[in-house]
Amino acid sequence: MQSALRPNRFDPQRLQRLLDLIGPEQSPGFLDQLDRDLSDCAQALSAAAPGADWPALRDTSHLLISLAGSAGAGALHDQARALNRVAHDQDGARLPALCPALDRELAALIAVVRATRDHPALAVPG
Amino acid sequence: MKGPTSSRPPILLVEDTLSLQMIYRAILTGAGHRVAVCGNARDGLEQFRTLRPQIVLLDLVLPDSDGLQLMSAMLDLQPDTSIIAITANGSVNRAVEAMRTGAHDFLVKPIEEDRLLAAVQNALAERALPKPAVADPGGAEVPSDSSGFIGSSPAMAAIHRTIASVARSMATVFITGESGTGKELCALAVHANSARASGPFIALNCGAIPQDLLESEVFGHMKGSFTGAISDKQGAAMAADGGTLFLDEICEMAPALQTKLLRFLQTSTVQPVGAVRPKKVNVRIVCATNRDPLAAVRSGQFREDLYYRLFVVPIHMPPLRERGQDVVEIAEAALARFAREEGRTFLGLDPSVRALLPRLPWPGNVRQVLNVMRNVVVLNQGGWVTPDILPPGLVDLTDSEAFAPLPAAAPAPGPATAEALVGLTLAEAERLLIEATVARHGGSIPKAARVLDVSPSTLYRKIDSWRAHP
Numbered sequence: 001m002q003s004a005l006r007p008n009r010f011d012p013q014r015l016q017r018l019l020d021l022i023g024p025e026q027s028p029g030f031l032d033q034l035d036r037d038l039s040d041c042a043q044a045l046s047a048a049a050p051g052a053d054w055p056a057l058r059d060t061s062h063l064l065i066s067l068a069g070s071a072g073a074g075a076l077h078d079q080a081r082a083l084n085r086v087a088h089d090q091d092g093a094r095l096p097a098l099c100p101a102l103d104r105e106l107a108a109l110i111a112v113v114r115a116t117r118d119h120p121a122l123a124v125p126g
Numbered sequence: 127m128k129g130p131t132s133s134r135p136p137i138l139l140v141e142d143t144l145s146l147q148m149i150y151r152a153i154l155t156g157a158g159h160r161v162a163v164c165g166n167a168r169d170g171l172e173q174f175r176t177l178r179p180q181i182v183l184l185d186l187v188l189p190d191s192d193g194l195q196l197m198s199a200m201l202d203l204q205p206d207t208s209i210i211a212i213t214a215n216g217s218v219n220r221a222v223e224a225m226r227t228g229a230h231d232f233l234v235k236p237i238e239e240d241r242l243l244a245a246v247q248n249a250l251a252e253r254a255l256p257k258p259a260v261a262d263p264g265g266a267e268v269p270s271d272s273s274g275f276i277g278s279s280p281a282m283a284a285i286h287r288t289i290a291s292v293a294r295s296m297a298t299v300f301i302t303g304e305s306g307t308g309k310e311l312c313a314l315a316v317h318a319n320s321a322r323a324s325g326p327f328i329a330l331n332c333g334a335i336p337q338d339l340l341e342s343e344v345f346g347h348m349k350g351s352f353t354g355a356i357s358d359k360q361g362a363a364m365a366a367d368g369g370t371l372f373l374d375e376i377c378e379m380a381p382a383l384q385t386k387l388l389r390f391l392q393t394s395t396v397q398p399v400g401a402v403r404p405k406k407v408n409v410r411i412v413c414a415t416n417r418d419p420l421a422a423v424r425s426g427q428f429r430e431d432l433y434y435r436l437f438v439v440p441i442h443m444p445p446l447r448e449r450g451q452d453v454v455e456i457a458e459a460a461l462a463r464f465a466r467e468e469g470r471t472f473l474g475l476d477p478s479v480r481a482l483l484p485r486l487p488w489p490g491n492v493r494q495v496l497n498v499m500r501n502v503v504v505l506n507q508g509g510w511v512t513p514d515i516l517p518p519g520l521v522d523l524t525d526s527e528a529f530a531p532l533p534a535a536a537p538a539p540g541p542a543t544a545e546a547l548v549g550l551t552l553a554e555a556e557r558l559l560i561e562a563t564v565a566r567h568g569g570s571i572p573k574a575a576r577v578l579d580v581s582p583s584t585l586y587r588k589i590d591s592w593r594a595h596p
Contacts, residue, residue, distance in 0.1 A: 069236025
């Protein structure tokens with residue numbers, strides 16, 4: 001795992017706790033699903049941000065708040081909250097500044113999830 | 127919580143995001159609960175009809191329907207279902223709407239494991255409590271007791287309707303309103319109409335207890351945990367187990383204790399000072415303030431996350447000046463009660479007084495009306511209450527100055543130097559300062575309170591205590 005891809009303020013224990021709860025048999029399926037849900041968010045954001053599609057941004061950020069928080073990605077969680085607020089306020093001025101950083105954090109979390117899935121013998125990379 | 131659950135219907139989880147569905151299901155099954163899951167409103171309603179669950183975990187944002195509509199449909203089919211609404215941080219208004227629609231509790235995503243389990247456990251515990259003896263929303267529009275929670279104005283009718291609709295849920299009620307508007311009575315009404323009416327109602331005034339004692343008052347302490355802890359003390363949160371904990375003047379709570387209160391709300395556990403392990407309690411929280419809680423958040427005096435945790439069902443007690451003829455109803459009820467207590471015979475309010483009362487500003491609200499009627503009863507033998515037997519100055523009161531004059535027990539201090547106060551007890555010095563500040567502001571308690579940076583009710587309470595013990 002390259003450190004450049006590590007999400008900021010990432011708490012690996014949170015993701016590890018989820019895997020413990022879900023159990024070793026179900027964990028690969030869960031990580032697959034988490035990867036799909038996060039990737040769907042990334043695609044939806046890419047499609048919605050350029051045209052400031054506020055309902056789509058609101059729905060996607062709403063989902064991302066939950067996913068990022070559950071997976072322990074602190075910075076992404078906060079950015080998703082900020083995006084959700086911007087979408088509710090339809091604040092076009094603040095949108096361009098938010099999206100690049102959020103995209104980076106989201107990509108980093110997806111990378112962590114994939115690394116955890118592909119190398120189950122290792123602990124969640126912190 | 128591990129335990130036999132096979133006799134209960136499963137918990138129905140309606141969540142469309144599959145990874146989140148897997149997380150919540152794992153948490154619940156890991157704690158011994160049976161869970162049925164579905165990912166949209168249509169399947170949710172179908173499963174609800176089939177399984178008849180006692181508890182539903184419901185995401186408010188679903189792909190094929192609004193979660194609130196699904197919740198209403200479920201409650202129509204089975205009104206006693208405990209629905210725990212799930213929403214994302216930033217959508218707290220939706221949670222408030224859900225509680226008003228009849229949700230039992232709400233969870234904010236991302237959901238903490240212990241918070242999810244506590245919400246389910248509370249719902250199960252709530253179901254085990256006996257139903258309230260009286261809960262008649264239709265009859266709640268005009269309360270007829272003489273407690274001061276009286277009034278048939280549209281504003282009060284709306285409050286009674288809100289109380290009737292939220293009382294049976296676990297929703298935290300946040301009561302705001304000026305001093306003297308009846309916030310504690312409102313809290314009592316919420317408790318009395320809830321399924322926990324037979325449980326304790328514990329009231330704690332966060333502004334009246336020294337901050338260094340407040341933690342012990344709320345959460346209790348163990349013998350020997352600090353100097354002076356000569357025995358174990360049960361805190362208010364533990365004392366309220368199975369009932370309602372009313373935290374008045376919540377915005378006066380110190381930041382450190384706010385953190386502990388938040389933890390308590392998230393986990394439903396209390397850890398007395400000096401205790402090794404937390405204890406589980408089942409408490410419904412009602413809190414109140416006479417300040418603007420959002421302003422307290424903005425100024426950094428009140429934690430934002432705690433605000434959102436508490437500000438679920440807001441009830442604003444309107445000032446008396448906005449309640450039309452309610453003041454007449456309150457005055458008449460108070461007159462009858464005080465006359466009975468004092469052994470006097472009053473015939474009622476003269477028409478001129480009935481016409482006058484709604485025109486006065488009543489800055490002290492219901493509490494001030496009660497003081498006026500007590501004054502009338504004590505100083506007069508009986509008959510009709512006419513304008514000439516009302517306390518002097520009341521009729522001339524046209525602005526928001528406090529009505530009640532302060533007792534002239536202590537001389538006004540001279541120039542404020544610390545040296546001049548040496549020799550006084552702390553309580554005496556405090557009294558001098560308060561009285562001088564009130565005098566400086568023409569007797570206005572609210573203005574003095576602003577200068578002293580305390581709530582007006584803190585000053586009213588202190589002044590009342592000086593009157594009781596001059």
